[in-house]
Amino acid sequence: MQTPWEYRYAHRMKRMGSSIIRELLKLTQQPEIISFAGGLPAPEVFPVKEFQAACNTVLEQHGAQALQYSTTEGYQPLRAMIAERSVRYGINIGLDNILITSGSQQALDLVGRVFLNRGDRIVVENPTYLGAIQAWNAYGAEYITVPVDEHGMLTSELEKALRTGPKFIYVLPNFQNPSGATLSLERRKELVELADHYGVPIIEDDPYGQLRFEGDHISPVSVLDSEFRGGNGNAYSGNVIYMSTFSKLLAPGIRLAWVVAPKNVIRKLVAAKQAEDLHTSTLNQMVAYEVSRDGFLDEHIEVIRKTYHERRDVMLEAMEELFPPEVSWTHPEGGMFLFGVLPEGMDAAKVLELAIEKKVAFVPGFAFHPTGGGENTMRINFSYSSPEIIREGIMRLGTVLKEEIYKKK
């Protein structure tokens, strides 16, 4: 049906069709398919009972407040809890440095809204997080990509990118989505120094930082930047906007994330959010706070770590056994994803088609390369499926890969 609306779409919509990924993912939603495609947390460990108790407590004690409008900035005790937790990671921030958002997708969107003019360049890792690209495409961003290896962004290639005059650098330092790579301490320091040299600020997107199940914690870029600026290492420098989310710590269905930024920037983000959705659900903020308090969040994060650790181990073992030697993959120390690399010239999108016939799915890596490339790569999620299902899925995928690789030869 043709309506007058059809002739009226804004220019920005040209870059905002439903993504190829989304179309592919629809295919993977048939129930018999084992999907390593999505980025879903393990539902078995959702703290359902604790949420139930928290809903009861919040509605019983503060029902009218929980159901009423609230401030754009976010529920104060929740922000206080975030501030307190951030001190552990070596950085002092106040409530004025924190904005609660409706998931980290909104945090990315608000950053775009506040900072991006059409044509602005952003330095990103290659591959990088697809949600950020989708958010910033709406504002007409262009991307300058920096290659990545198993230690994250190749800071040796960063300088060239910084000389293009980008608006900011976007980095996912821990167990990056999609590559699973973690930016090494040395490179974090190089990143901070180079960003300072060129006067370019940094967005640090850290959804998985607390989901490390192996190796040692590495200081966030925001902390290293504060240290680099000397004197008082634990005072927030403001050069880095940090964001994280409750989606991976508690549950994504409540849409709760946060941004840490200089006060003036928070004020702008608040004005932008006010125009966008007024505020994030009062009920969800109060319930998340109630669930998390008194040490539960830390206990629960331990459970998630253990679960994902086991699942990653099962997946790596199965891949070792069942994947052809021509395929390589990353060994993430946390998070939810690993990244497979097929022989040069192979097309992972084609492999996906065959995989779906064999009832297993992943995401072809080209989707995460905003300036092209990565056709022979694949993102594989290990957080969602149970160990048994992971083994079965990797077996199926191994069969497909062997068929494709040995047919080719």
Next chain:
Amino acid sequence: MQTPWEYRYAHRMKRMGSSIIRELLKLTQQPEIISFAGGLPAPEVFPVKEFQAACNTVLEQHGAQALQYSTTEGYQPLRAMIAERSVRYGINIGLDNILITSGSQQALDLVGRVFLNRGDRIVVENPTYLGAIQAWNAYGAEYITVPVDEHGMLTSELEKALRTGPKFIYVLPNFQNPSGATLSLERRKELVELADHYGVPIIEDDPYGQLRFEGDHISPVSVLDSEFRGGNGNAYSGNVIYMSTFSKLLAPGIRLAWVVAPKNVIRKLVAAKQAEDLHTSTLNQMVAYEVSRDGFLDEHIEVIRKTYHERRDVMLEAMEELFPPEVSWTHPEGGMFLFGVLPEGMDAAKVLELAIEKKVAFVPGFAFHPTGGGENTMRINFSYSSPEIIREGIMRLGTVLKEEIYKKK
């Protein structure tokens, strides 16, 4: 603290400072102040117990689903319920015509995102809803205003506005925020015909349509448009995008609203929402559905109507008794607001300053006039305060108004 971010704000932020209104409203949040300024529903009638029961049911029966990611389009049973209810109002829509949004502020924002290029004109009532202006300012919209009387938009003035080539017409037909006016049936028909004549589509924003406590229901503009297009009056024409919200029917703290639009437009809105916040809280959608089902929503709407009816009556009686005769005001048949008009030349913003000293507050009407004017008007909310408080507040306000008016003479 000056950070590199300060030099990097996008051009659009120039129009997005914190509003004067917001600054004023901060003053009204002192606890001793009786505030007719906000647009808050009555918290006493929030169905807190029902929410508690619904949270328990949803988490007990579908805990993992409620806490997991879900589709951008929205929870299917909730959309089905909205489709079913819309049939009552004389229009047949399917699930594909409905998008769930994070409050109607997001619905307005998404419409802006999908349709507005910088400089696009929108025909709006004068005064109009401030949230829409805030949403669309972010996309660089310009406004063509059409005056309003007690029967809503003066359709006799509409033609002139339509000849400027606007992208769409924005109208709040029922108990408009801020004026309280309802667009008459005759004018709705004129609006539909003129919009058709000029080929301009319509956004019908209807947060309060179900909160009528006096007079007869008038068909929505979307229904009249479908009838106008003849043949099958109950098939959705697609010329009107309709939006409404659960904020005024259940509770604003859960941030739930919806948009009805042609399927192709819904697809674009979905792409835009995906980039903006992925999806609206799964938990909240499931809980709102659970609360509403089996007739509860209708019962509850009756309670709200009764409550607001009483409060409006108390306010009108008190104003009749306590306001000076130089002040006039609207008599809304539903909704949450009435609109006061002071003698020509008086400044309601100044009156507000004096009112705050006397511990009572309202919103000066100029804020709702996007192209200027309305300095002598005031928006007064009657839904939030109890009858006793309303009487006390109107007494205080009456005193201030008398002092100002008789001092002036």
